[in-house]
Amino acid sequence: MAENLHIVGRSSHLGVIQKTYNWQVRIPKPRGVQSPEWEEDLLLRARSASIPGSTITTIESMFMGMKQHFAGNAELEHTLTVEFEEFEDQKMLKFLNDWIRTIFDTQNDTLGGGGNYVTKADYCVDLELILFASNKEKLERKITFHNCWLQAVAAADLAYGDAASVKYSTTFQWDYYTIDRA
Numbered sequence: 001m002a003e004n005l006h007i008v009g010r011s012s013h014l015g016v017i018q019k020t021y022n023w024q025v026r027i028p029k030p031r032g033v034q035s036p037e038w039e040e041d042l043l044l045r046a047r048s049a050s051i052p053g054s055t056i057t058t059i060e061s062m063f064m065g066m067k068q069h070f071a072g073n074a075e076l077e078h079t080l081t082v083e084f085e086e087f088e089d090q091k092m093l094k095f096l097n098d099w100i101r102t103i104f105d106t107q108n109d110t111l112g113g114g115g116n117y118v119t120k121a122d123y124c125v126d127l128e129l130i131l132f133a134s135n136k137e138k139l140e141r142k143i144t145f146h147n148c149w150l151q152a153v154a155a156a157d158l159a160y161g162d163a164a165s166v167k168y169s170t171t172f173q174w175d176y177y178t179i180d181r182a
Contacts, residue, residue: 032122
């Protein structure tokens with residue numbers, strides 16, 4: 001009976017723990033993005049991502065000095081941050097710049113810079129966060145971010161005294177997510 005209180009006895013039914021490094025992000029090419037750099041190896045350059053969170057808001061009710069709290073609506077984060085590692089072929093620089101320019105071209109002198117005449121469907125994709133087991137098989141569920149588009153590319157810092165790789169921190173905006181069968 002004492003064995004049931006031991007961690008081994010109580011947790012043996014849980015199975016193998018999911019690892020934070022067994023995942024990949026799949027980004028299909030948006031139909032409006034003209035980029036010859038879009039290849040399968042871009043998904044291998046993603047170095048960090050996050051599973052989305054959500055919060056249930058609180059409704060507070062007060063009666064005669066006593067508070068009661070009720071569940072309100074759900075608030076989703078609506079952004080996904082993915083960090084990409086760059087290689088000397090500079091595919092990430094080209095790809096991210098092409099996507100941003102599809103939405104708002106700051107480098108076109110003919111137009112003087114400005115928004116492009118594209119629809120949301122031209123720059124949005126359904127981005128997938130695929131999770132893997134230790135044996136490299138896909139886990140049962142994946143997360144799909146619907147109507148996802150590249151909102152921001154943060155500055156990539158360079159320094160002579162640093163011996164690190166170039167990484168681009170990106171923020172993707174999405175409308176909603178679903179947890180689907182992989």
